[in-house]
């Protein structure tokens with residue numbers, strides 16, 4: 001999945017409703033979205049607008065009520081649980097508001113992890129993880145554990161980890177939401193740099209409307225509908 005201008009992720013008429021038997025809530029209504037290789041897109045939306053629900057569907061962690069989501073040419077609904085996990089590990093990187101690093105492992109080991117899960121050689125994972133940590137400015141922090149790193153450094157490790165399997169797409173859920181303004185700016189600049197050097201798509205879900213100025217495309221999620229605003 002490396003052709004320039006190719007679609008990395010696509011959702012067609014995607015809807016999601018929750019029902020408790022008595023009431024039905026339509027959280028997402030007929031969402032259409034296409035992400036190309038090399039594109040950085042942002043989705044903004046108020047609390048409760050359905051951002052997490054959408055990300056879960058895009059990542060194949062939850063299934064749609066109707067419509068479809070495909071990633072790197074494969075529809076999530078056509079895969080069983082095992083193949084979904086494999087597809088997620090191979091084609092998706094994740095960066096969350098909270099870094100979700102494993103506390104008992106070093107920065108290097110945390111970044112290596114998805115590549116080891118993919119069954120790659122430890123020596124190759126170590127080399128790739130060191131290179132990525134150096135790319136995010138942490139070459140001198142390889143053996144530090146998450147508790148020995150600053151918030152911004154932890155988020156840099158999480159970004160490096162998201163890239164280790166050369167995914168088609170990196171999903172970022174409020175990647176700067178837990179950081180002070182200067183550190184948030186640093187991470188934003190890091191994403192901008194990566195955007196120009198990595199051959200993948202980035203989708204950033206954020207409250208931070210300042211990001212809208214530099215992403216390639218942007219959408220607003222409101223009352224379950226997705227509107228293109230850039």
Ligand SMILES: Nc1ncnc2c1ncn2[C@@H]1O[C@H](COP(=O)(O)OP(=O)(O)OP(=O)(O)O)[C@@H](O)[C@H]1O
Nearest residue numbers: 018019025027045046047048049050051052053054
């Ligand atoms: N499992 C569920 N069952 C029923 N309703 C749900 C479920 N998950 C989410 N919802 C509802 O769907 C709506 C969207 O929730 P979601 O968590 O996707 O919003 P969000 O935009 O991510 O919000 P926030 O920014 O506050 O995290 C909310 O009204 C929520 O109550």
